[in-house]
Amino acid sequence: MQSDIELLTAILDQLIPANPDRAIPGAGQLGLASGLIEATEPTLASAIRALLSEVRAQPGEVSPRLVSRLEKDRPEDFRQLLSAVYMAYYSRPDMREKLGVGAHPVHPKGYPVDREPPELMKRLTAPVRARGPIYRDPTGGAA
Amino acid sequence: MSHEPVDVLIIGAGASGAAIAWSLLETRMRILCLEQGGHLPDRDFPSRREDYELARYAEFSCDPNVRRQPQDYPINSNDSCITPVNWNGVGGSTINFLGHWPRMRPSDFRTRTLDGVGEDWPLDYHTLAPFYDMNDANTGVSGLAGNPAYPEYKPPLPPIPIGKLGQTLAQGFNKLGWHWWPSDVAILSEDRDGRQKCVNAGTCDLGCAAGAKGGTNFTYWPILENAGVELRTRSRVREILVDQRTGLASGVLYHGADGQLHEQKAEMVVVACNGIGTPRLLLNSRSGLFPEGLANRSGMVGKNLMFHPLIGVTGVFDEPMLGHEGPMACSILSQEFYESDPSRGFVRGYGLHSGRSTTPMTYALGGYGIDDPIPWGAAHREIMDEIYPYLAGLTIVSEDLPEEENCVTLDPELTDSDGIPAPKITYRLGENTRRMLEHGEARASEVLRAAGARRILSKGDGKVWWRAGWHQMGTCRMGNDPERSVVNSWGRSHDVKNLFIVDGSIFVTAGAVNPTSTIQALALYVGDRIKTNIANLFD
Ligand SMILES: Cc1cc2nc3c(=O)[nH]c(=O)nc-3n(C[C@H](O)[C@H](O)[C@H](O)COP(=O)(O)OP(=O)(O)OC[C@H]3O[C@@H](n4cnc5c(N)ncnc54)[C@H](O)[C@@H]3O)c2cc1C
Ligand code: SF4
Numbered sequence: 001m002q003s004d005i006e007l008l009t010a011i012l013d014q015l016i017p018a019n020p021d022r023a024i025p026g027a028g029q030l031g032l033a034s035g036l037i038e039a040t041e042p043t044l045a046s047a048i049r050a051l052l053s054e055v056r057a058q059p060g061e062v063s064p065r066l067v068s069r070l071e072k073d074r075p076e077d078f079r080q081l082l083s084a085v086y087m088a089y090y091s092r093p094d095m096r097e098k099l100g101v102g103a104h105p106v107h108p109k110g111y112p113v114d115r116e117p118p119e120l121m122k123r124l125t126a127p128v129r130a131r132g133p134i135y136r137d138p139t140g141g142a143a
Numbered sequence: 144m145s146h147e148p149v150d151v152l153i154i155g156a157g158a159s160g161a162a163i164a165w166s167l168l169e170t171r172m173r174i175l176c177l178e179q180g181g182h183l184p185d186r187d188f189p190s191r192r193e194d195y196e197l198a199r200y201a202e203f204s205c206d207p208n209v210r211r212q213p214q215d216y217p218i219n220s221n222d223s224c225i226t227p228v229n230w231n232g233v234g235g236s237t238i239n240f241l242g243h244w245p246r247m248r249p250s251d252f253r254t255r256t257l258d259g260v261g262e263d264w265p266l267d268y269h270t271l272a273p274f275y276d277m278n279d280a281n282t283g284v285s286g287l288a289g290n291p292a293y294p295e296y297k298p299p300l301p302p303i304p305i306g307k308l309g310q311t312l313a314q315g316f317n318k319l320g321w322h323w324w325p326s327d328v329a330i331l332s333e334d335r336d337g338r339q340k341c342v343n344a345g346t347c348d349l350g351c352a353a354g355a356k357g358g359t360n361f362t363y364w365p366i367l368e369n370a371g372v373e374l375r376t377r378s379r380v381r382e383i384l385v386d387q388r389t390g391l392a393s394g395v396l397y398h399g400a401d402g403q404l405h406e407q408k409a410e411m412v413v414v415a416c417n418g419i420g421t422p423r424l425l426l427n428s429r430s431g432l433f434p435e436g437l438a439n440r441s442g443m444v445g446k447n448l449m450f451h452p453l454i455g456v457t458g459v460f461d462e463p464m465l466g467h468e469g470p471m472a473c474s475i476l477s478q479e480f481y482e483s484d485p486s487r488g489f490v491r492g493y494g495l496h497s498g499r500s501t502t503p504m505t506y507a508l509g510g511y512g513i514d515d516p517i518p519w520g521a522a523h524r525e526i527m528d529e530i531y532p533y534l535a536g537l538t539i540v541s542e543d544l545p546e547e548e549n550c551v552t553l554d555p556e557l558t559d560s561d562g563i564p565a566p567k568i569t570y571r572l573g574e575n576t577r578r579m580l581e582h583g584e585a586r587a588s589e590v591l592r593a594a595g596a597r598r599i600l601s602k603g604d605g606k607v608w609w610r611a612g613w614h615q616m617g618t619c620r621m622g623n624d625p626e627r628s629v630v631n632s633w634g635r636s637h638d639v640k641n642l643f644i645v646d647g648s649i650f651v652t653a654g655a656v657n658p659t660s661t662i663q664a665l666a667l668y669v670g671d672r673i674k675t676n677i678a679n680l681f682d
Contacts, residue, residue: 090504107352110342
């Protein structure tokens with residue numbers, strides 16, 4: 001019989017699957033199951049227990065179909081798990097980097113972003129300025 | 144700690160409390176501020192941690208019902224489609240606010256005259272303009288002068304970058320001939336007064352450890368504390384006391400850091416607890432003279448609650464939009480649909496705000512202010528790899544109209560940790576707002592397409608963002624008529640002559656812009672009036 005960790009790992013790999021072309025691991029491959037199994041937050045812990053026993057009661061391997069059924073039959077528990085998996089996965093700086101958004105450097109570091117040259121801003125805003133004021137001013141001066 | 148009487152007692156150390164304290168500094172009156180939260184040193188901001196995003200769903204959530212820290216009070220929002228969000232501590236909600244800084248426009252102060260809805264304000268844009276300028280200078284506001292949506296003014300600092308996302312959307316607006324402009328932001332584009340310019344990390348709601356964001360923890364409070372203003376933290380005001388003989392406020396009862404209930408006497412009381420906390424405190428301050436709550440002879444305390452209901456539309460582009468590089472708030476703002484046009488089927492208007500992207504976790508969980516995780520499985524992989532990096536979005540930020548049924552009352556059962564009754568929100572979306580949001584959704588899709596989006600993602604279910612109760616206005620509104628308003632044209636209670644209110648609760652209407660620049664300009668204006676009228680202040 002599969003251990004809880006093995007079973008949860010298989011479910012997690014269905015929730016966030018890998019993208020081998022870009023060397024992005026699935027949530028199970030990333031080893032998130034052990035942390036989730038040890039979750040102490042009572043609602044999450046009981047949701048995971050309930051989902052695992054539901055899976056054990058089903059015949060066959062963990063598959064997208066089986067996970068869809070879990071979502072339908074135990075929507076609240078499923079949502080708890082899904083949110084927890086998204087949190088655990090995307091709080092990893094190494095995963096953020098793989099998504100092409102950089103590691104999201106933390107303060108006091110950040111991203112170098114150049115201010116647009118004044119000529120570019122002038123050119124971009126030219127049509128807006130050319131149309132003139134667009135506000136109503138009932139109390140002071142016409143616009 | 145001394146409980147000697149003070150000249151000015153300010154309740155709340157957020158945006159408005161700090162601004163009025165600064166204005167009153169020159170009077171040399173003894174000023175004390177009581178704040179229920181603590182000082183949060185910037186080394187403790189989650190924006191310094193690698194797992195910073197987790198804090199957004201726990202101790203640094205903008206939602207006090209999620210955060211549940213000892214300084215927070217719960218809010219019953221079961222009868223509302225929007226829940227109020229805030230921060231309780233030195234800096235108030237400017238600790239986690241995003242720093243988008245548009246002013247209200249001249250027509251916002253005259254909605255009854257111009258459009259037959261709401262009420263006119265007892266002051267106008269031009270009266271406030273010098274106070275907007277003063278506050279912009281104190282805060283360090285970046286922006287581009289010459290916006291044709293406003294009478295002329297010049298932000299003190301050059302604009303922050305609008306980035307690839309802003310430039311792309313700007314071209315879409317230009318194609319359609321619609322207004323847009325780089326957003327004014329209370330974020331430094333240059334180093335200033337020991338504060339670092341924005342480093343574009345995009346973690347603005349988790350405390351800005353760079354000090355670039357103009358929270359009052361970085362702007363006003365260091366000056367105020369140096370100048371001798373006493374800031375007493377972990378001090379939660381339970382009730383404002385009234386001398387039953389004179390009808391004047393005599394001070395407050397508050398729960399101190401030592402867990403004890405204290406009395407603090409004052410010559411003048413200024414309430415700055417925000418649009419939810421202020422009516423809550425007044426309704427909790429009942430006495431023989433004010434059985435329905437302090438300063439509530441009009442019955443307007445807690446009524447006319449306004450938010451800025453909002454929805455979002457997103458476009459998927461061919462190239463990465465780099466929306467994660469830069470502050471979360473607004474890159475550019477379109478006010479093309481801000482003024483009334485009866486042919487649209489609603490009055491007043493809205494802004495189209497181009498917020499930058501949220502971080503991957505928040506996007507996966509449904510977006511900022513929304514609890515609706517994106518799909519799992521193969522669809523998840525596709526969304527995160529093929530869509531997320533290519534997104535640029537617009538939020539439709541609508542003007543809410545004042546309606547008395549939308550209100551803050553006291554919950555009969557719920558209390559905070561000191562046993563003080565908690566606020567209950569009753570709020571539904573008005574029909575005018577609903578139509579406005581529908582209109583905005585269609586226009587946002589149009590401009591995203593014009594900007595080159597290959598696909599539009601719009602929920603189209605008409606549901607406004609749940610945690611979008613960032614802006615809380617109208618619940619103690621100002622006016623000349625004591626029967627229809629709580630404070631007069633300079634923030635003084637009609638009923639209690641030494642009681643002032645300076646936060647967003649005194650707004651008469653909401654405009655369709657983020658309110659904090661106006662809240663602070665108003666607080667500075669009230670301070671100025673107090674100084675001008677000092678000789679006969681309580682007459
Ligand atoms: C996540 C988020 C994003 C936002 N983004 C923007 C933005 O981009 N632009 C913008 O203009 N606005 C934004 N806002 C709104 C902005 O933060 C508020 O408009 C502004 O802070 C309100 O100022 P205030 O003084 O009325 O109240 P606050 O700044 O909220 O301060 C009120 C203070 O009073 C204290 N208090 C309350 N009751 C008591 C009591 N009984 N005893 C003692 N102390 C008490 C509180 O602890 C708090 O510190 C945002 C808000 C949030 C939460
Ligand atoms: S992006 Fe800029 S304003 Fe936002 S938290 Fe970082 S430094 Fe501060």
